[in-house]
Amino acid sequence: MESAWSIDFKLSARKEFLQLDDRAKAEAKKAIADLAEDPFPEGSVELRGHPGLYRIRFYRDRYRIVYSVSEKQRKVFVQRVRPRGSAYHGLSSRRES
Numbered sequence: 001m002e003s004a005w006s007i008d009f010k011l012s013a014r015k016e017f018l019q020l021d022d023r024a025k026a027e028a029k030k031a032i033a034d035l036a037e038d039p040f041p042e043g044s045v046e047l048r049g050h051p052g053l054y055r056i057r058f059y060r061d062r063y064r065i066v067y068s069v070s071e072k073q074r075k076v077f078v079q080r081v082r083p084r085g086s087a088y089h090g091l092s093s094r095r096e097s
Contacts, residue, residue: 004036005069009078016081024059028081031058031065035076039069050091053079066091 009017017028034041040054047053047066055064064087066080080087 005039005074005076007032007036007076007078010080013078013081017078020063020081024063027059028063028065031056032076032078035065035067035078039067039076047088047091053091055087057084063087 017025020028035056041056044054044056047055052068053066054069055066057064061084063081063083065078066082066087068077068079069075070077079091
């Protein structure tokens with residue numbers, strides 16, 4: 001049986017996560033833990049125009065986690081943890097580790 005995937009945060013995504021209110025942070029924590037079990041859960045969507053970047057929704061669909069996946073390294077790279085309105089501005093399709 002394969003082990004769970006590891007999670008790496010981009011520094012700015014870690015800061016975004018820490019700035020969430022307690023309820024949103026708890027839901028984000030659960031969503032990220034779920035990504036460690038399955039990086040492509042139901043509801044994850046590859047972003048149009050950004051190959052290799054995915055998003056999941058959390059906290060009543062008000063927030064997004066934007067991430068990339070390295071199947072070779074078995075890692076999920078969390079790029080952003082932001083409100084829906086600003087989650088996609090200025091995205092790069094490059095993987096940042």
